[in-house]
Amino acid sequence: MIDLLSYFHSNRFVPVMNILSGFVLAGSLLSVATQASTIVQIEPQTLVMYLGEKAQFSIGITNAENFYGFELQISYDPTKVQVVDGDPSKAGIQLIPGDMYEVGQGFLVASEADNEAGKAQFVFTLLAPAPPLVGDGTLVTVEFEAIDVGTSSIDLGQVIIASPDGEALPFTAIGGQVIIESVPEVTPSLSVTPIEQSTLIATIPLSTTETLEGFSSASPLPTMLQTSSTLIPDQKTPPPPLGTIADSQVSSQVNQSFKTFGLVVLAIAILMMLGGAWFFIRWRRKRG
Incomplete structure:
Protein backbone atom coordinates (compact mmCIF):
# COMPACT_ATOMS: atom_id res chain seq x y z
CA MET A 1 0.00 0.00 0.00
CA ILE A 2 2.75 2.33 0.87
CA ASP A 3 4.49 1.44 -2.32
CA LEU A 4 1.27 2.26 -4.26
CA LEU A 5 0.85 5.61 -2.60
CA SER A 6 4.47 6.26 -3.18
CA TYR A 7 3.98 5.35 -6.79
CA PHE A 8 1.04 7.71 -7.33
CA HIS A 9 2.78 10.39 -5.45
CA SER A 10 5.98 10.06 -7.36
CA ASN A 11 4.59 9.30 -10.79
CA ARG A 12 1.03 10.61 -11.10
CA PHE A 13 -0.30 12.65 -8.22
CA VAL A 14 2.39 15.27 -8.16
CA PRO A 15 2.28 15.99 -11.92
CA VAL A 16 -1.53 16.15 -11.83
CA MET A 17 -1.45 18.57 -8.89
CA ASN A 18 1.11 20.66 -10.67
CA ILE A 19 -1.09 20.81 -13.76
CA LEU A 20 -4.19 21.76 -11.73
CA SER A 21 -2.23 24.37 -9.84
CA GLY A 22 -1.03 25.76 -13.14
CA PHE A 23 -4.57 26.05 -14.47
CA VAL A 24 -5.75 27.79 -11.30
CA LEU A 25 -2.83 30.22 -11.37
CA ALA A 26 -3.31 30.95 -15.06
CA GLY A 27 -7.02 31.57 -14.53
CA SER A 28 -6.30 33.94 -11.68
CA LEU A 29 -3.75 35.85 -13.72
CA LEU A 30 -6.15 36.03 -16.67
CA SER A 31 -8.93 37.36 -14.43
CA VAL A 32 -6.64 39.99 -12.91
CA ALA A 33 -5.33 40.96 -16.33
CA THR A 34 -8.88 41.35 -17.65
CA GLN A 35 -9.95 43.50 -14.72
CA ALA A 36 -6.72 45.52 -14.70
CA SER A 37 -7.36 46.55 -18.33
CA THR A 38 -9.54 49.35 -16.94
CA ILE A 39 -7.63 52.61 -17.34
CA VAL A 40 -8.20 55.94 -15.61
CA GLN A 41 -6.18 58.70 -17.28
CA ILE A 42 -5.77 62.42 -17.86
CA GLU A 43 -6.89 63.50 -21.33
CA GLY A 60 -11.56 59.52 -18.52
CA ILE A 61 -12.10 55.81 -17.94
CA THR A 62 -11.84 53.03 -20.52
CA ASN A 63 -12.91 49.38 -20.37
CA ALA A 64 -14.96 49.90 -17.20
CA GLU A 65 -16.91 46.89 -15.89
CA ASN A 66 -19.47 46.68 -13.08
CA PHE A 67 -18.61 50.25 -12.13
CA TYR A 68 -20.83 52.00 -9.55
CA GLY A 69 -18.84 54.77 -7.88
CA PHE A 70 -15.45 56.45 -7.78
CA SER A 75 -2.84 67.41 -7.59
CA TYR A 76 -1.24 70.26 -9.57
CA ASP A 77 1.21 73.15 -9.16
CA PRO A 78 -0.87 76.12 -7.92
CA THR A 79 1.90 78.57 -8.89
CA LYS A 80 1.48 77.59 -12.56
CA VAL A 81 -2.20 76.78 -12.97
CA GLN A 82 -5.43 77.44 -11.09
CA VAL A 83 -8.74 75.58 -11.28
CA VAL A 84 -11.58 77.66 -12.72
CA ASP A 85 -14.93 77.36 -10.94
CA GLY A 86 -17.15 75.02 -12.96
CA ASP A 87 -20.40 76.07 -11.25
CA PRO A 88 -20.43 79.62 -9.81
CA SER A 89 -23.95 79.04 -8.45
CA LYS A 90 -22.52 76.73 -5.78
CA ALA A 91 -20.13 77.49 -2.95
CA GLY A 92 -16.46 76.75 -3.45
CA ILE A 93 -14.54 75.96 -6.61
CA GLN A 94 -16.56 73.27 -8.37
CA LEU A 95 -15.39 70.63 -10.83
CA ILE A 96 -17.48 69.62 -13.85
CA PRO A 97 -19.23 66.20 -13.75
CA GLY A 98 -18.44 63.84 -16.64
CA ASP A 99 -20.70 62.49 -19.36
CA MET A 100 -20.58 58.81 -18.35
CA TYR A 101 -23.33 59.17 -15.77
CA GLU A 102 -26.19 61.43 -14.74
CA VAL A 103 -25.79 63.20 -11.42
CA GLY A 104 -29.50 62.72 -10.78
CA GLN A 105 -29.02 58.93 -10.73
CA GLY A 106 -26.70 59.07 -7.75
CA LEU A 126 -24.75 55.77 -8.17
CA LEU A 127 -27.82 54.80 -6.14
CA ALA A 128 -30.17 51.86 -6.63
CA PRO A 129 -31.94 51.05 -8.86
CA ALA A 130 -29.42 52.60 -11.29
CA PRO A 131 -27.52 49.88 -13.21
CA PRO A 132 -23.71 49.64 -13.07
CA LEU A 133 -21.66 51.49 -15.68
CA VAL A 134 -19.59 49.80 -18.36
CA GLY A 135 -17.45 50.95 -21.27
CA ASP A 136 -15.68 54.25 -21.85
CA GLY A 137 -16.51 57.79 -20.74
CA THR A 138 -15.52 60.89 -18.83
CA LEU A 139 -15.55 60.86 -15.04
CA VAL A 140 -14.89 64.55 -14.42
CA THR A 141 -13.64 67.64 -16.29
CA VAL A 142 -11.33 70.27 -14.81
CA GLU A 143 -10.76 73.70 -16.34
CA PHE A 144 -7.37 75.29 -15.66
CA GLU A 145 -6.11 78.83 -16.11
CA ALA A 146 -2.40 79.35 -16.81
CA ILE A 147 -0.99 81.97 -14.43
CA ASP A 148 2.77 81.56 -14.91
CA VAL A 149 5.22 80.23 -17.46
CA GLY A 150 6.52 76.72 -16.77
CA THR A 151 5.36 73.11 -16.42
CA SER A 152 2.90 71.58 -13.98
CA SER A 153 2.25 67.87 -13.63
CA ILE A 154 -1.37 66.78 -13.26
CA ASP A 155 -1.22 63.75 -10.99
CA LEU A 156 -3.93 61.30 -10.01
CA GLY A 157 -3.47 60.74 -6.29
CA GLN A 158 -5.95 58.61 -4.42
CA VAL A 159 -8.23 56.94 -6.96
CA ILE A 160 -10.89 54.36 -6.05
CA ILE A 161 -13.19 52.58 -8.49
CA ALA A 162 -15.94 50.61 -6.73
CA SER A 163 -18.44 47.92 -7.68
CA PRO A 164 -22.11 47.88 -6.51
CA ASP A 165 -20.98 45.78 -3.53
CA GLY A 166 -18.41 48.40 -2.53
CA GLU A 167 -15.51 46.26 -3.72
CA ALA A 168 -12.51 48.15 -5.07
CA LEU A 169 -11.89 47.33 -8.73
CA PRO A 170 -8.37 47.16 -10.20
CA PHE A 171 -7.28 49.76 -12.75
CA THR A 172 -4.27 51.57 -14.17
CA ALA A 173 -3.90 55.33 -13.54
CA ILE A 174 -2.09 57.62 -15.99
CA GLY A 175 -1.41 61.28 -15.17
CA GLY A 176 -0.60 64.23 -17.42
CA GLN A 177 1.07 67.60 -17.57
CA VAL A 178 0.46 71.15 -18.74
CA ILE A 179 3.12 73.33 -20.35
CA ILE A 180 2.62 77.09 -20.11
CA GLU A 181 4.37 79.30 -22.64
CA SER A 182 4.61 83.06 -23.02
CA VAL A 183 2.26 84.72 -25.45
CA PRO A 184 4.18 85.06 -28.73
CA GLU A 185 4.85 88.55 -29.97
CA VAL A 186 3.07 89.31 -33.20
CA THR A 187 4.93 91.61 -35.60
CA PRO A 188 2.49 93.29 -37.96
CA SER A 189 3.48 93.10 -41.60
CA LEU A 190 2.37 95.52 -44.30
CA SER A 191 2.11 94.29 -47.85
CA VAL A 192 1.69 96.88 -50.60
CA THR A 193 0.53 95.74 -54.02
CA PRO A 194 1.18 98.32 -56.75
CA ILE A 195 -1.80 99.16 -58.94
CA GLU A 196 -1.29 100.28 -62.50
CA GLN A 197 -2.43 103.89 -62.87
CA SER A 198 -4.87 104.74 -65.61
CA THR A 199 -6.17 108.13 -66.72
CA LEU A 200 -9.77 108.78 -67.67
CA ILE A 201 -10.66 112.03 -69.40
CA ALA A 202 -14.29 113.00 -69.91
CA THR A 203 -15.87 116.22 -71.17
CA ILE A 204 -19.28 117.06 -69.72
CA PRO A 205 -21.03 120.13 -71.22
CA LEU A 206 -22.83 122.22 -68.62
CA SER A 207 -25.08 125.21 -69.06
CA THR A 208 -24.78 127.89 -66.39
CA THR A 209 -26.03 131.41 -65.82
CA GLU A 210 -23.87 132.12 -62.77
CA THR A 211 -22.19 135.53 -62.70
CA LEU A 212 -18.39 135.67 -62.70
CA GLU A 213 -16.99 139.06 -61.77
CA GLY A 214 -20.09 140.72 -63.22
CA PHE A 215 -20.00 138.55 -66.33
CA SER A 216 -23.08 136.46 -67.16
CA SER A 217 -23.02 133.65 -69.68
CA ALA A 218 -25.63 131.12 -70.70
CA SER A 219 -23.35 129.28 -73.11
CA PRO A 220 -22.15 125.74 -72.39
CA LEU A 221 -18.90 125.71 -70.46
CA PRO A 222 -16.44 122.84 -70.92
CA THR A 223 -15.53 120.85 -67.85
CA MET A 224 -12.65 118.50 -67.15
CA LEU A 225 -12.75 115.16 -65.30
CA GLN A 226 -9.64 113.08 -64.68
CA THR A 227 -8.75 110.29 -62.26
CA SER A 228 -5.06 111.18 -61.98
CA SER A 229 -3.64 114.14 -60.10
CA THR A 230 -2.80 116.09 -63.32
CA LEU A 231 -5.77 117.74 -65.06
CA ILE A 232 -5.75 117.57 -68.86
CA PRO A 233 -8.13 120.03 -70.56
CA ASP A 234 -10.35 118.96 -73.41
CA GLN A 235 -8.42 119.48 -76.64
CA LYS A 236 -11.54 120.10 -78.76
CA THR A 237 -13.08 122.96 -76.77
CA PRO A 238 -10.38 124.71 -74.70
CA PRO A 239 -11.84 127.00 -72.06
CA PRO A 240 -11.17 130.74 -72.49
CA PRO A 241 -8.62 132.17 -70.05
CA LEU A 242 -10.27 133.78 -67.08
CA GLY A 243 -7.97 136.80 -67.38
CA THR A 244 -9.18 137.56 -70.92
CA ILE A 245 -12.80 137.49 -69.85
CA ALA A 246 -12.12 139.82 -66.93
CA ASP A 247 -10.06 142.31 -69.03
CA SER A 248 -12.67 142.59 -71.78
CA GLN A 249 -15.36 142.96 -69.18
CA VAL A 250 -13.54 145.82 -67.42
CA SER A 251 -12.81 147.53 -70.74
CA SER A 252 -16.48 147.36 -71.70
CA GLN A 253 -17.50 148.84 -68.35
CA VAL A 254 -14.97 151.71 -68.74
CA ASN A 255 -16.19 152.53 -72.25
CA GLN A 256 -19.78 152.53 -71.04
CA SER A 257 -18.84 154.91 -68.21
CA PHE A 258 -17.11 157.32 -70.60
CA LYS A 259 -20.13 157.31 -72.89
CA THR A 260 -22.45 158.08 -70.01
CA PHE A 261 -20.17 160.86 -68.76
CA GLY A 262 -19.97 162.39 -72.26
CA LEU A 263 -23.74 162.42 -72.62
CA VAL A 264 -24.11 164.10 -69.24
CA VAL A 265 -21.56 166.80 -70.18
CA LEU A 266 -23.26 167.37 -73.54
CA ALA A 267 -26.65 167.71 -71.88
CA ILE A 268 -25.25 170.25 -69.40
CA ALA A 269 -23.66 172.20 -72.25
CA ILE A 270 -26.93 172.31 -74.17
CA LEU A 271 -28.82 173.48 -71.09
CA MET A 272 -26.24 176.21 -70.50
CA MET A 273 -26.53 177.36 -74.11
CA LEU A 274 -30.30 177.45 -73.94
CA GLY A 275 -30.18 179.31 -70.65
CA GLY A 276 -27.68 181.79 -72.06
CA ALA A 277 -29.85 182.39 -75.12
CA TRP A 278 -32.91 182.96 -72.94
CA PHE A 279 -31.08 185.53 -70.78
CA PHE A 280 -29.72 187.25 -73.90
CA ILE A 281 -33.20 187.59 -75.40
CA ARG A 282 -34.64 189.10 -72.19
CA TRP A 283 -31.75 191.50 -71.94
CA ARG A 284 -32.37 192.80 -75.49
CA ARG A 285 -36.06 193.29 -74.79
CA LYS A 286 -35.35 195.34 -71.70
CA ARG A 287 -33.04 197.69 -73.62
CA GLY A 288 -35.43 198.01 -76.52
Whole structure:
Protein backbone atom coordinates (compact mmCIF):
# COMPACT_ATOMS: atom_id res chain seq x y z
CA MET A 1 0.00 0.00 0.00
CA ILE A 2 2.75 2.33 0.87
CA ASP A 3 4.49 1.44 -2.32
CA LEU A 4 1.27 2.26 -4.26
CA LEU A 5 0.85 5.61 -2.60
CA SER A 6 4.47 6.26 -3.18
CA TYR A 7 3.98 5.35 -6.79
CA PHE A 8 1.04 7.71 -7.33
CA HIS A 9 2.78 10.39 -5.45
CA SER A 10 5.98 10.06 -7.36
CA ASN A 11 4.59 9.30 -10.79
CA ARG A 12 1.03 10.61 -11.10
CA PHE A 13 -0.30 12.65 -8.22
CA VAL A 14 2.39 15.27 -8.16
CA PRO A 15 2.28 15.99 -11.92
CA VAL A 16 -1.53 16.15 -11.83
CA MET A 17 -1.45 18.57 -8.89
CA ASN A 18 1.11 20.66 -10.67
CA ILE A 19 -1.09 20.81 -13.76
CA LEU A 20 -4.19 21.76 -11.73
CA SER A 21 -2.23 24.37 -9.84
CA GLY A 22 -1.03 25.76 -13.14
CA PHE A 23 -4.57 26.05 -14.47
CA VAL A 24 -5.75 27.79 -11.30
CA LEU A 25 -2.83 30.22 -11.37
CA ALA A 26 -3.31 30.95 -15.06
CA GLY A 27 -7.02 31.57 -14.53
CA SER A 28 -6.30 33.94 -11.68
CA LEU A 29 -3.75 35.85 -13.72
CA LEU A 30 -6.15 36.03 -16.67
CA SER A 31 -8.93 37.36 -14.43
CA VAL A 32 -6.64 39.99 -12.91
CA ALA A 33 -5.33 40.96 -16.33
CA THR A 34 -8.88 41.35 -17.65
CA GLN A 35 -9.95 43.50 -14.72
CA ALA A 36 -6.72 45.52 -14.70
CA SER A 37 -7.36 46.55 -18.33
CA THR A 38 -9.54 49.35 -16.94
CA ILE A 39 -7.63 52.61 -17.34
CA VAL A 40 -8.20 55.94 -15.61
CA GLN A 41 -6.18 58.70 -17.28
CA ILE A 42 -5.77 62.42 -17.86
CA GLU A 43 -6.89 63.50 -21.33
CA PRO A 44 -4.96 64.97 -23.04
CA GLN A 45 -1.82 63.74 -21.31
CA THR A 46 0.12 66.84 -22.44
CA LEU A 47 -1.52 70.20 -22.98
CA VAL A 48 0.30 73.33 -24.15
CA MET A 49 -1.22 76.63 -23.01
CA TYR A 50 -0.30 80.28 -23.33
CA LEU A 51 -0.01 82.51 -20.30
CA GLY A 52 -3.48 83.72 -19.28
CA GLU A 53 -5.24 81.09 -21.39
CA LYS A 54 -7.93 78.71 -20.10
CA ALA A 55 -8.21 75.05 -21.13
CA GLN A 56 -9.87 71.85 -19.94
CA PHE A 57 -8.52 68.48 -18.83
CA SER A 58 -10.74 65.42 -18.59
CA ILE A 59 -10.27 62.37 -16.40
CA GLY A 60 -11.56 59.52 -18.52
CA ILE A 61 -12.10 55.81 -17.94
CA THR A 62 -11.84 53.03 -20.52
CA ASN A 63 -12.91 49.38 -20.37
CA ALA A 64 -14.96 49.90 -17.20
CA GLU A 65 -16.91 46.89 -15.89
CA ASN A 66 -19.47 46.68 -13.08
CA PHE A 67 -18.61 50.25 -12.13
CA TYR A 68 -20.83 52.00 -9.55
CA GLY A 69 -18.84 54.77 -7.88
CA PHE A 70 -15.45 56.45 -7.78
CA GLU A 71 -13.21 58.81 -5.85
CA LEU A 72 -10.58 61.01 -7.52
CA GLN A 73 -7.92 63.23 -6.00
CA ILE A 74 -5.98 65.45 -8.41
CA SER A 75 -2.84 67.41 -7.59
CA TYR A 76 -1.24 70.26 -9.57
CA ASP A 77 1.21 73.15 -9.16
CA PRO A 78 -0.87 76.12 -7.92
CA THR A 79 1.90 78.57 -8.89
CA LYS A 80 1.48 77.59 -12.56
CA VAL A 81 -2.20 76.78 -12.97
CA GLN A 82 -5.43 77.44 -11.09
CA VAL A 83 -8.74 75.58 -11.28
CA VAL A 84 -11.58 77.66 -12.72
CA ASP A 85 -14.93 77.36 -10.94
CA GLY A 86 -17.15 75.02 -12.96
CA ASP A 87 -20.40 76.07 -11.25
CA PRO A 88 -20.43 79.62 -9.81
CA SER A 89 -23.95 79.04 -8.45
CA LYS A 90 -22.52 76.73 -5.78
CA ALA A 91 -20.13 77.49 -2.95
CA GLY A 92 -16.46 76.75 -3.45
CA ILE A 93 -14.54 75.96 -6.61
CA GLN A 94 -16.56 73.27 -8.37
CA LEU A 95 -15.39 70.63 -10.83
CA ILE A 96 -17.48 69.62 -13.85
CA PRO A 97 -19.23 66.20 -13.75
CA GLY A 98 -18.44 63.84 -16.64
CA ASP A 99 -20.70 62.49 -19.36
CA MET A 100 -20.58 58.81 -18.35
CA TYR A 101 -23.33 59.17 -15.77
CA GLU A 102 -26.19 61.43 -14.74
CA VAL A 103 -25.79 63.20 -11.42
CA GLY A 104 -29.50 62.72 -10.78
CA GLN A 105 -29.02 58.93 -10.73
CA GLY A 106 -26.70 59.07 -7.75
CA PHE A 107 -25.16 61.17 -5.02
CA LEU A 108 -22.38 63.72 -5.48
CA VAL A 109 -20.38 63.38 -2.29
CA ALA A 110 -17.64 65.95 -3.00
CA SER A 111 -16.66 68.36 -5.76
CA GLU A 112 -14.12 71.00 -4.80
CA ALA A 113 -10.69 72.43 -5.56
CA ASP A 114 -8.16 74.15 -3.30
CA ASN A 115 -6.05 76.51 -5.41
CA GLU A 116 -3.77 77.30 -2.47
CA ALA A 117 -2.86 73.67 -1.82
CA GLY A 118 -3.02 72.64 -5.48
CA LYS A 119 -5.48 69.79 -4.90
CA ALA A 120 -8.93 68.87 -6.21
CA GLN A 121 -11.35 66.12 -5.15
CA PHE A 122 -14.38 64.55 -6.79
CA VAL A 123 -16.44 61.72 -5.25
CA PHE A 124 -19.61 60.28 -6.80
CA THR A 125 -21.69 57.11 -6.42
CA LEU A 126 -24.75 55.77 -8.17
CA LEU A 127 -27.82 54.80 -6.14
CA ALA A 128 -30.17 51.86 -6.63
CA PRO A 129 -31.94 51.05 -8.86
CA ALA A 130 -29.42 52.60 -11.29
CA PRO A 131 -27.52 49.88 -13.21
CA PRO A 132 -23.71 49.64 -13.07
CA LEU A 133 -21.66 51.49 -15.68
CA VAL A 134 -19.59 49.80 -18.36
CA GLY A 135 -17.45 50.95 -21.27
CA ASP A 136 -15.68 54.25 -21.85
CA GLY A 137 -16.51 57.79 -20.74
CA THR A 138 -15.52 60.89 -18.83
CA LEU A 139 -15.55 60.86 -15.04
CA VAL A 140 -14.89 64.55 -14.42
CA THR A 141 -13.64 67.64 -16.29
CA VAL A 142 -11.33 70.27 -14.81
CA GLU A 143 -10.76 73.70 -16.34
CA PHE A 144 -7.37 75.29 -15.66
CA GLU A 145 -6.11 78.83 -16.11
CA ALA A 146 -2.40 79.35 -16.81
CA ILE A 147 -0.99 81.97 -14.43
CA ASP A 148 2.77 81.56 -14.91
CA VAL A 149 5.22 80.23 -17.46
CA GLY A 150 6.52 76.72 -16.77
CA THR A 151 5.36 73.11 -16.42
CA SER A 152 2.90 71.58 -13.98
CA SER A 153 2.25 67.87 -13.63
CA ILE A 154 -1.37 66.78 -13.26
CA ASP A 155 -1.22 63.75 -10.99
CA LEU A 156 -3.93 61.30 -10.01
CA GLY A 157 -3.47 60.74 -6.29
CA GLN A 158 -5.95 58.61 -4.42
CA VAL A 159 -8.23 56.94 -6.96
CA ILE A 160 -10.89 54.36 -6.05
CA ILE A 161 -13.19 52.58 -8.49
CA ALA A 162 -15.94 50.61 -6.73
CA SER A 163 -18.44 47.92 -7.68
CA PRO A 164 -22.11 47.88 -6.51
CA ASP A 165 -20.98 45.78 -3.53
CA GLY A 166 -18.41 48.40 -2.53
CA GLU A 167 -15.51 46.26 -3.72
CA ALA A 168 -12.51 48.15 -5.07
CA LEU A 169 -11.89 47.33 -8.73
CA PRO A 170 -8.37 47.16 -10.20
CA PHE A 171 -7.28 49.76 -12.75
CA THR A 172 -4.27 51.57 -14.17
CA ALA A 173 -3.90 55.33 -13.54
CA ILE A 174 -2.09 57.62 -15.99
CA GLY A 175 -1.41 61.28 -15.17
CA GLY A 176 -0.60 64.23 -17.42
CA GLN A 177 1.07 67.60 -17.57
CA VAL A 178 0.46 71.15 -18.74
CA ILE A 179 3.12 73.33 -20.35
CA ILE A 180 2.62 77.09 -20.11
CA GLU A 181 4.37 79.30 -22.64
CA SER A 182 4.61 83.06 -23.02
CA VAL A 183 2.26 84.72 -25.45
CA PRO A 184 4.18 85.06 -28.73
CA GLU A 185 4.85 88.55 -29.97
CA VAL A 186 3.07 89.31 -33.20
CA THR A 187 4.93 91.61 -35.60
CA PRO A 188 2.49 93.29 -37.96
CA SER A 189 3.48 93.10 -41.60
CA LEU A 190 2.37 95.52 -44.30
CA SER A 191 2.11 94.29 -47.85
CA VAL A 192 1.69 96.88 -50.60
CA THR A 193 0.53 95.74 -54.02
CA PRO A 194 1.18 98.32 -56.75
CA ILE A 195 -1.80 99.16 -58.94
CA GLU A 196 -1.29 100.28 -62.50
CA GLN A 197 -2.43 103.89 -62.87
CA SER A 198 -4.87 104.74 -65.61
CA THR A 199 -6.17 108.13 -66.72
CA LEU A 200 -9.77 108.78 -67.67
CA ILE A 201 -10.66 112.03 -69.40
CA ALA A 202 -14.29 113.00 -69.91
CA THR A 203 -15.87 116.22 -71.17
CA ILE A 204 -19.28 117.06 -69.72
CA PRO A 205 -21.03 120.13 -71.22
CA LEU A 206 -22.83 122.22 -68.62
CA SER A 207 -25.08 125.21 -69.06
CA THR A 208 -24.78 127.89 -66.39
CA THR A 209 -26.03 131.41 -65.82
CA GLU A 210 -23.87 132.12 -62.77
CA THR A 211 -22.19 135.53 -62.70
CA LEU A 212 -18.39 135.67 -62.70
CA GLU A 213 -16.99 139.06 -61.77
CA GLY A 214 -20.09 140.72 -63.22
CA PHE A 215 -20.00 138.55 -66.33
CA SER A 216 -23.08 136.46 -67.16
CA SER A 217 -23.02 133.65 -69.68
CA ALA A 218 -25.63 131.12 -70.70
CA SER A 219 -23.35 129.28 -73.11
CA PRO A 220 -22.15 125.74 -72.39
CA LEU A 221 -18.90 125.71 -70.46
CA PRO A 222 -16.44 122.84 -70.92
CA THR A 223 -15.53 120.85 -67.85
CA MET A 224 -12.65 118.50 -67.15
CA LEU A 225 -12.75 115.16 -65.30
CA GLN A 226 -9.64 113.08 -64.68
CA THR A 227 -8.75 110.29 -62.26
CA SER A 228 -5.06 111.18 -61.98
CA SER A 229 -3.64 114.14 -60.10
CA THR A 230 -2.80 116.09 -63.32
CA LEU A 231 -5.77 117.74 -65.06
CA ILE A 232 -5.75 117.57 -68.86
CA PRO A 233 -8.13 120.03 -70.56
CA ASP A 234 -10.35 118.96 -73.41
CA GLN A 235 -8.42 119.48 -76.64
CA LYS A 236 -11.54 120.10 -78.76
CA THR A 237 -13.08 122.96 -76.77
CA PRO A 238 -10.38 124.71 -74.70
CA PRO A 239 -11.84 127.00 -72.06
CA PRO A 240 -11.17 130.74 -72.49
CA PRO A 241 -8.62 132.17 -70.05
CA LEU A 242 -10.27 133.78 -67.08
CA GLY A 243 -7.97 136.80 -67.38
CA THR A 244 -9.18 137.56 -70.92
CA ILE A 245 -12.80 137.49 -69.85
CA ALA A 246 -12.12 139.82 -66.93
CA ASP A 247 -10.06 142.31 -69.03
CA SER A 248 -12.67 142.59 -71.78
CA GLN A 249 -15.36 142.96 -69.18
CA VAL A 250 -13.54 145.82 -67.42
CA SER A 251 -12.81 147.53 -70.74
CA SER A 252 -16.48 147.36 -71.70
CA GLN A 253 -17.50 148.84 -68.35
CA VAL A 254 -14.97 151.71 -68.74
CA ASN A 255 -16.19 152.53 -72.25
CA GLN A 256 -19.78 152.53 -71.04
CA SER A 257 -18.84 154.91 -68.21
CA PHE A 258 -17.11 157.32 -70.60
CA LYS A 259 -20.13 157.31 -72.89
CA THR A 260 -22.45 158.08 -70.01
CA PHE A 261 -20.17 160.86 -68.76
CA GLY A 262 -19.97 162.39 -72.26
CA LEU A 263 -23.74 162.42 -72.62
CA VAL A 264 -24.11 164.10 -69.24
CA VAL A 265 -21.56 166.80 -70.18
CA LEU A 266 -23.26 167.37 -73.54
CA ALA A 267 -26.65 167.71 -71.88
CA ILE A 268 -25.25 170.25 -69.40
CA ALA A 269 -23.66 172.20 -72.25
CA ILE A 270 -26.93 172.31 -74.17
CA LEU A 271 -28.82 173.48 -71.09
CA MET A 272 -26.24 176.21 -70.50
CA MET A 273 -26.53 177.36 -74.11
CA LEU A 274 -30.30 177.45 -73.94
CA GLY A 275 -30.18 179.31 -70.65
CA GLY A 276 -27.68 181.79 -72.06
CA ALA A 277 -29.85 182.39 -75.12
CA TRP A 278 -32.91 182.96 -72.94
CA PHE A 279 -31.08 185.53 -70.78
CA PHE A 280 -29.72 187.25 -73.90
CA ILE A 281 -33.20 187.59 -75.40
CA ARG A 282 -34.64 189.10 -72.19
CA TRP A 283 -31.75 191.50 -71.94
CA ARG A 284 -32.37 192.80 -75.49
CA ARG A 285 -36.06 193.29 -74.79
CA LYS A 286 -35.35 195.34 -71.70
CA ARG A 287 -33.04 197.69 -73.62
CA GLY A 288 -35.43 198.01 -76.52
